[in-house]
Amino acid sequence: MATLSDPAVTPAVGDDKALATPFIKCLVRWIRAHDFYGSRENKCDAQLLAKFTVTEEQRRAIPIIGDPDPDVLWRLDAFYGAVGVAIEERAGLLVSRTMEISHEGCGRVLFTTRRLVVLSKTLRDVHRFGFSTLRKLAKTGTKLVNHAVEVIQAYPDLARE
């Protein structure tokens, strides 16, 4: 397995802290669980997450014309997949995800459990999906999960009936 001393991985300040957050751990677990052909087996966690960080210059360079790149759609799937798993772990109930993305890179992702919408997020600029740092990735994911858990706590009958 590659380590953080690998030249391909240049950790930023706060990355270690971010890698230790429950959300990032969940995301890494999601990615490893979906590695059906073992192509990511030899990569360390930081390498697995490298493509989630996109600098402002890189973002600007990505064209927003044409269908979003399959790589970006995979990352979007992984990110919201991890959000779903994290909600399930924290709340102790099953959650369904429904995601609609147009060719223009707009859409919506919904997490529901029975009759309750636990999280609804509008997606924009999907072509350029990414976070400036791992810390920001961890923060955004954690915030979404926290919000969904609060909604479940606010409507316990509806979520669990």
Added chain:
Amino acid sequence: MATLSDPAVTPAVGDDKALATPFIKCLVRWIRAHDFYGSRENKCDAQLLAKFTVTEEQRRAIPIIGDPDPDVLWRLDAFYGAVGVAIEERAGLLVSRTMEISHEGCGRVLFTTRRLVVLSKTLRDVHRFGFSTLRKLAKTGTKLVNHAVEVIQAYPDLARE
């Protein structure tokens, strides 16, 4: 405007009754409202709906390999668009639709209002989407709308708070 005596339109028994149902009227209105280029302006209602009826033989002849046909996706969009509009009219509130369809023709459509899931339907065999008769189309749409309205009535606080 073409009439029902047009040879291209061969009404089946019960079609007149089906065309008069609120759901079919809603579907026709949806189709006419989305006719941005006026290409359907000269068609009568029965002609507009002709492609929604697929006989058992026709269904069997449609391949389910490859992406669903854009025509079928348009019909799916129209059908569930009309379901959404009919729910809004009956319940007097705004409803959002989120639809996810995989390349294999499976997926899910969700209608939500605020925190409430008013209708959730699994989609299968999207490649072959259609109804054996207009009557069946009217019945299926009406049933979905009735179900959603019942859910809204069962959770009035959640739907309207």
